[in-house]
Amino acid sequence: MIQSMTSTQEHASKKTMKAVQGKELGDIDEMLTVEDHVPLPNLGDLPAKKKRTKMIIQTKAVALACGDCRVLSGLTRELQGPPSFPYIPGGDCAGIVLEIPREATDNDDALPFQVGDRVAVRFVEGPRGALAEYAVVDTRVCEKIPDNISFEEGAVLASVSPATLLGERIREGERVLVLGAGGGVGSHTCQVMRKQGAAYLVGVSKNLDRLLQSPLNYDRAIDYTKQDPFSLKEYKDNPFDTVVDLAGGSWLRLIQDYNNKEKSIVKPASQGGRFLTLTPDQAIFEAHSVWAVMKPFLFIPIWRAIKSRTWGRRRLPKYTFAFSLDNDRNHLTRTMEMAQNGTLKACIDPRGPFPFSTEGVRKAFRLQETRHVNGKVVVTLSDKGEKK
Structure with a gap:
């Protein structure tokens, strides 16, 4: 005082x-x-x-x-x-x-x-x-x-309080792939996901050792410059429940497999598969009008959400643009509580x-x-x- x-x-x-x-x-x-x-x-x-x-x-x-x-x-x-x-x-x-x-x-x-x-x-x-x-x-x-x-x-x-809201969407027992796993949100989302009971977490980044160490503790790390996680047979045969894209552009890669009628590494919406993202396809974008912003942040996400929940639900995961923060402190309160008790570092x-x-x-x-x-x-x- x-x-x-x-x-x-x-x-x-x-x-x-x-x-x-x-x-x-x-x-x-x-x-x-x-x-x-x-x-x-x-x-x-x-x-x-x-x-x-x-x-x-x-x-x-x-x-x-x-x-x-x-x-x-x-x-x-x-x-x-x-x-x-x-x-x-x-x-x-x-x-x-x-x-x-x-x-x-x-x-x-x-x-x-x-x-x-x-x-x-x-x-x-x-x-x-x-x-x-x-x-x-x-x-x-x-x-x-x-x-x-x-x-x-x-x-x-x-x-990184958005990481709390994103991580809390994960259900107990889920297998999750995180792209952009080592960044600010990725480094914290994985900790919240583990608290939620995620059974298997795979992180995609360049610094593999860091992803596997505490406090991130991913079960597996993939270097995207050396391996394409969307092409790995083991995940096509045993697909993820959820893909979390924090890097941008991964939905386009899933669409490529969809159009080519290839196996996907994530379950379709009809089997509970989900695709969560906080970013548009291009993380670094230019916009000089309201329309230019509404297209990547509103219109495209709405179209993808509709398609993945209707005629595309048997092949595509349920698409959700998950970035939404209300002007209140509830998510901050939960974030600080997890940090205080050691769940989140x-x-x-x-x-x-x-x-x-x-x-x-x-x-x-x-x-x-x-x-x-x-x-x-x-x-x-x-x-x-x-x-x-």
Whole structure:
């Protein structure tokens, strides 16, 4: 509590802060710098309605995601671009609560936070605002960090909360193939799936040793650069119950077998087979209009869902585009509970956490941009391993 009071006093005495500045959209090394004397966020600038769900934290760690690089690239500028420049990138974060407006405490829903709480938050309106000493966060998608979890781990757990929702779809005894198994979501989904009672987990990635070790503990790992998992006879003869695609494009491979009337490595919908994905066919996409986004995220998934449940159900698994996050903390609460009891371990790419410096932030973004990460890419604003 003494530390939180000191932090609050320091914040109150400041007028500026240290923050990442994205001066425009484009190349990482040209656009991103860490600057001093950036104006502090001010809850007083927000409309009264928004104040009901906002508070300010002292940021301790930020976990990057594909969306952070996509926004910076400008590929979705008209839809996800910041309203002005320079902007502060980063969305999923962890830190210490410093300021709660009266409008939030007067909210009909009891606010479970107070000044000094250690919290983890995912972004809502867009992945921006987090890579700074202080950030405005949304209380609806925020949860307290257990005492045995560091700020870096807390930021990771907030960022991979979709893994909880995805992993909870798996049923006891299922055989599951996961593509993109070593990334941020994949490294955590497998742990939740195991908790759900999955009987056999196969991960597809490049770092095979890591997939087979704790805490991932896949039963088998396949290097997609050396083997095509969709062509393996053992899985055609004994198909999976569920395929989880976290890399993108795997449905097209199943359609190829369907059109060629070949055996599939996953059961058809008529036998309970499922295909779950969080990503469109092209994980890195360009979209400059609402229509351009609706096609891969709405129209194509609806068409595939209908086809796989009707005339294609005897050959194709049931297709589900599973990415759906409500603006509430329930999934975050379950994620933190699993981390607290040891069921779920936060996986940070061993090349990080990266320091809060221009070069550190650039290195973090360059690594995230490759999409060949081992866990989550984290930028730390605290002493390494700090928990309280």
